[in-house]
Amino acid sequence: MIIFKKLTFKNFLSVGNKEVSIDLNDTKTTLIHGTNGSGKSTILDALCYSLFGKSFRRVNLPQLINTQNKKGLLTEIEFTIGNNEFRVVRGIKPKVFEVYKNGEQLDNVAADRDTQTLLEQNILKLTYKSFTQICVLGSSNFVPFMQLPTVGRRECIEDFLDIKVFSTMSLIAKERLRGLKDNATRLKGDIGNLEYKIEIQKERIQELESQSDKNIKDLEGKISNHKESLTELTIELTSLIQEEEDVMSQLNLLMQSKPDKKHGEFNKIIIKLESKIERLKKNITFYETNDSCHSCKQPLLEETKEKYITESQTEMDQYLDAVKQSNEKMEELHSVLASVSNYQQSVNEIQKKTFELNTRMRSYNHSIKDWENQITEIQMSSGSVDKERGKLEILQEELKERQNEYYGQITGVGEHEVVVNLLKDSGIKTQIVKKYLPAINKFTRHYLQVLDLQIHFQLDQEFNESVSSPLHQNFSYGSFSEGQKARIDLALMFTWRDVGKLKNSVRTNLLILDEVFSSSLDDVGKENLFSLLKYRLDDDQRILVVDHTLSASFKEKFDRSIEVSRQGGFSRYN
Numbered sequence: 001m002i003i004f005k006k007l008t009f010k011n012f013l014s015v016g017n018k019e020v021s022i023d024l025n026d027t028k029t030t031l032i033h034g035t036n037g038s039g040k041s042t043i044l045d046a047l048c049y050s051l052f053g054k055s056f057r058r059v060n061l062p063q064l065i066n067t068q069n070k071k072g073l074l075t076e077i078e079f080t081i082g083n084n085e086f087r088v089v090r091g092i093k094p095k096v097f098e099v100y101k102n103g104e105q106l107d108n109v110a111a112d113r114d115t116q117t118l119l120e121q122n123i124l125k126l127t128y129k130s131f132t133q134i135c136v137l138g139s140s141n142f143v144p145f146m147q148l149p150t151v152g153r154r155e156c157i158e159d160f161l162d163i164k165v166f167s168t169m170s171l172i173a174k175e176r177l178r179g180l181k182d183n184a185t186r187l188k189g190d191i192g193n194l195e196y197k198i199e200i201q202k203e204r205i206q207e208l209e210s211q212s213d214k215n216i217k218d219l220e221g222k223i224s225n226h227k228e229s230l231t232e233l234t235i236e237l238t239s240l241i242q243e244e245e246d247v248m249s250q251l252n253l254l255m256q257s258k259p260d261k262k263h264g265e266f267n268k269i270i271i272k273l274e275s276k277i278e279r280l281k282k283n284i285t286f287y288e289t290n291d292s293c294h295s296c297k298q299p300l301l302e303e304t305k306e307k308y309i310t311e312s313q314t315e316m317d318q319y320l321d322a323v324k325q326s327n328e329k330m331e332e333l334h335s336v337l338a339s340v341s342n343y344q345q346s347v348n349e350i351q352k353k354t355f356e357l358n359t360r361m362r363s364y365n366h367s368i369k370d371w372e373n374q375i376t377e378i379q380m381s382s383g384s385v386d387k388e389r390g391k392l393e394i395l396q397e398e399l400k401e402r403q404n405e406y407y408g409q410i411t412g413v414g415e416h417e418v419v420v421n422l423l424k425d426s427g428i429k430t431q432i433v434k435k436y437l438p439a440i441n442k443f444t445r446h447y448l449q450v451l452d453l454q455i456h457f458q459l460d461q462e463f464n465e466s467v468s469s470p471l472h473q474n475f476s477y478g479s480f481s482e483g484q485k486a487r488i489d490l491a492l493m494f495t496w497r498d499v500g501k502l503k504n505s506v507r508t509n510l511l512i513l514d515e516v517f518s519s520s521l522d523d524v525g526k527e528n529l530f531s532l533l534k535y536r537l538d539d540d541q542r543i544l545v546v547d548h549t550l551s552a553s554f555k556e557k558f559d560r561s562i563e564v565s566r567q568g569g570f571s572r573y574n
Contacts, residue, residue: 001507001540002081002124009046009075011066013059014039016570024510025542027559029533032546032573034564039571040546042564044136044514050077050088052128053097053116056136056514065092068569086123099123130156134496136512137489144489145496146465146477153463156496157433177416184409187402194399201392204377209385219371226364233364237357244350251343254336266326273323280316284309433461436499443498447491451528453484457491486516490529514546517554530557 003025010019022043034040045055045064055064065073071093078087087100099106099119107115120127126134133145133156145153207215287305292298441458448457455475456468467475477488497511511533517526533543545558555561563574 001509002079002126003540004047004077004079004508004510004542006078007043007047007050007076009042009050011069011072012046012049012075013042013064013066014566014569014571015042016066017069017072018570018572020571020573022562022573024544028542029558030542030544030560030562031555031558032544032562032564033548033555036548038564038566040548040564041514042571043544044512044546046075047077047512048128048131048136050075050090051124051126051131052120053090053112054128056132061092066570081123088119127155134493135508135510136514137493137516144485145492146485146488150463157463158429173416173419177413177420180409180412180416184406184413187406187409190402191399191406194395194402198392198395198399201388201395205385205388205392207374216375219375223368223371226368230361230364230368233357233361237354237361240350240354240357244347244354247343247346247350251340251347254340254343260337266330270323270326270330273319273326277316277319277323280312280319283312284316287312430461437461440495440499443495444491447494447532448487450532451487451491452524453487453491457488490516490532494532509540509542510544511541512544512546515548517545517547 005025006021006023008019008021009015010017032040032043041057045057045059048054048056049064054061065071073092074089074096075091076087076089078085080086085102089096089098089100091097097112097115098108099115101123106118110118124131129148129152132143137144143152145156148156287300287308291300293300437459444457444459448455454469458466460466465477467477467479469475477485480488493511497507516529547554565572565574
């Protein structure tokens, strides 16, 4: 069980350099109250940031730093698990992330990500998502269990039931299965290669046993034919190389004039000229349709208008002629660029043919070399049959060993496939979930009755809900009012805490309700909730209520009351 003991923070959001320290284990019930905007919920953000490196209200990390002091953000959370005492220290400007166990820092050279994984998986055994589901219920910036996607619901359930180990085992089993399959594939390839070598070796022995001059002549004939083909291919290759050189020469000659660059330059010139022409057109239109100056409002004389129109028309004609000339140049450049493209295509085709010829020539040379080696072996094979038979026996023995290894790997693959199937979400984990589903549904319905919501609520093994009432059937979570949803969220939170206690997995002393009493709960719901909270209190439980409700009767319900107020732009906890 996690016993949260003390939370300390400074330069965090509205809290300044004056350190705030909250004893989380001092009293059974604590009310943190104040007006909206006073900084009440900062304690939730500081707690989540200390444990998970992110705030409850999902504020960006740089925005967590107090805007006046702009540095020195530091949080510290102290808690115990069994006989071990832990302390987590985080900070920004300067950056700090330290985890201590019984006064000694854990792996201070590890990366922050690795340290966070260690904290969540090996110490807390809680993720941010599951922590908020069992420890925190907020009126905003909180995603209740029923609003989580299926994957998110499954992650939380796995935390509550302490079955994430099966996910880890599944990953290990999958990795081992992958390794076995890879080995089996490699061994299968080795077997195929050895079988091929054995066949070749058998053929070689057969050739040695039945060698004759005819065999040599046949090989020599093949070699001669291939050499003639090589001569023809060489001539064809030489011709292609010359053709490529000719085309490249033409291409380089065209590219010397940099047609692509000139094309871009003329295009820019045309755009500028067209802009000037458009401006002159507007001027001509203005003088043709207006009798006074648009700026000074003075009347324009006809001779003045005609002068401006004539000058503008003359200038525009010059620009139009320049555009025409530029377009003619562009057409020439288009032709050059088309030629460049054709030459480049020709080069590509020639290079493709050259590659194909080289490939064929390498194949011919390889075959010639192989046949020449065969001739040499035949000529030197006298009395070497026994030696070749010995090689065959070695290959056959190696093949047998590889086959035995392969069958062993295949057996392992089959066994691990069974394990992987068992460890799937639909395997062992589903069976465990099925085992606890009756208890989960029983707890949930009990708390719904306590909260005066008379419905039959049930989760299936895929964590989808079915809801019915005496008057209606086939409800869903989304069908309810906000007040009814709040009751369901509360019931599920208490259920997860009971499941964690029942499973002895995820248990904690801390339960925080943020603005729940001021949310959509009606008066009956509030009274039922408070009764439920008192009903759940035991020696280990600590309930922290963050709310702006300030009535004296409300505050009297709590063992301790902490007022939060703004002074000089900073939050103060009194």
